[in-house]
Amino acid sequence: xxxxxxxxxxxxxxxxxxxxxxxxxxxxxxxxxxxxxxxxxxxxxxxxxxxxxxxxxxxxxxxxxxxxxxxxxxxxxxxxxxx
Amino acid sequence: xxxxxxxxxxxxxxxxxxxxxxxxxxxxxxxxxxxxxxxxxxxxxxxxxxxxxxxxxxxxxxxxxxxxxxxxxxxxxxxxxxxxxxxxxxxxxxxxxxxxxxxxxxxxxxxxxxxxxxxxxxxxxxxxxxxxxxxxxxxxxxxxxxxxxxxxxxxxxxxxxxxxxxxxxxxxxxxxxxxxxxxxxxxxxxxxxxxxxxxxxxxxxxxxxxxxxxxxxxxxxxxxxxxxxxxxxxxxxxxxxxxxxxxxx
Numbered sequence: 517x518x519x520x521x522x523x524x525x526x527x528x529x530x531x532x533x534x535x536x537x538x539x540x541x542x543x544x545x546x547x548x549x550x551x552x553x554x555x556x557x558x559x560x561x562x563x564x565x566x567x568x569x570x571x572x573x574x575x576x577x578x579x580x581x582x583x584x585x586x587x588x589x590x591x592x593x594x595x596x597x598x599x
Numbered sequence: 600x601x602x603x604x605x606x607x608x609x610x611x612x613x614x615x616x617x618x619x620x621x622x623x624x625x626x627x628x629x630x631x632x633x634x635x636x637x638x639x640x641x642x643x644x645x646x647x648x649x650x651x652x653x654x655x656x657x658x659x660x661x662x663x664x665x666x667x668x669x670x671x672x673x674x675x676x677x678x679x680x681x682x683x684x685x686x687x688x689x690x691x692x693x694x695x696x697x698x699x700x701x702x703x704x705x706x707x708x709x710x711x712x713x714x715x716x717x718x719x720x721x722x723x724x725x726x727x728x729x730x731x732x733x734x735x736x737x738x739x740x741x742x743x744x745x746x747x748x749x750x751x752x753x754x755x756x757x758x759x760x761x762x763x764x765x766x767x768x769x770x771x772x773x774x775x776x777x778x779x780x781x782x783x784x785x786x787x788x789x790x791x792x793x794x795x796x797x798x799x800x801x802x803x804x805x806x807x808x809x810x811x812x813x814x815x816x817x818x819x820x821x822x823x824x825x826x827x828x829x830x831x832x833x834x835x836x837x838x839x840x841x842x843x844x845x846x847x848x
Binding site for chain 1: 773
């Protein structure tokens, strides 16, 4: 799975939780999930669990600490998805 | 569970020991405020404390108190209800570490100092992930050393006045997931005049307190396990709340 494919899938997973839909239109890997997309911090856990389901991976709490931007999420998934 | 830097560990030891040696200076005044100035009472307090002490004696390991949350001073009332002043002086590790909201309790230096002495580790709810994660790691470290900590199972005060079973605090599950042998002490606390959430309970209110020891289990791993454990705790608190209201009818 390419990084671009992971990125596209991540954006689709995040979409229902986003409060700032305008920011989603210009989303890139530097977009901060909580600050730019205005996702509720409590919902970030749901998002990461959705990543687990969608990519068939397992995420530890400490891995999730490093997820601030969309790019962080893509990087985390890319490291866990079998190439 | 990750190991904290030695500076952080040393800072926690210093905080605990300063709190311990000054405990007489702050525990008794707080209890005076609760009992005399606010005229609060706890139902069956002697029996409640006896049960709590017996339970702590039987279970010497780490305990995470997981409680419902309706007012800003729930943690103080809860600690007072579960143990008498002298008991805490002599069993200081059973005085729970508390995680108050930074903006409510630690935004000015005087309240920050008071919070520090009284075993508080302020947290910015919904704040930067590094800060929240750092606080959780400190609590994990303290529990792994056999201390007691208190966390509100819903993360913040319930805006409905009832336990919100659909919004468990993930940090609670994360702590239980990481600390081997950690048990949850689910505590349900409510003033008889407490209809919904508020800043402080009404003066002269009488509190119902009940608790159950619980070690949640999960077949999941990683983050999903933390979520599962947190959901079990909050579901148990919701059941305890149902029992409270059933008992009032």
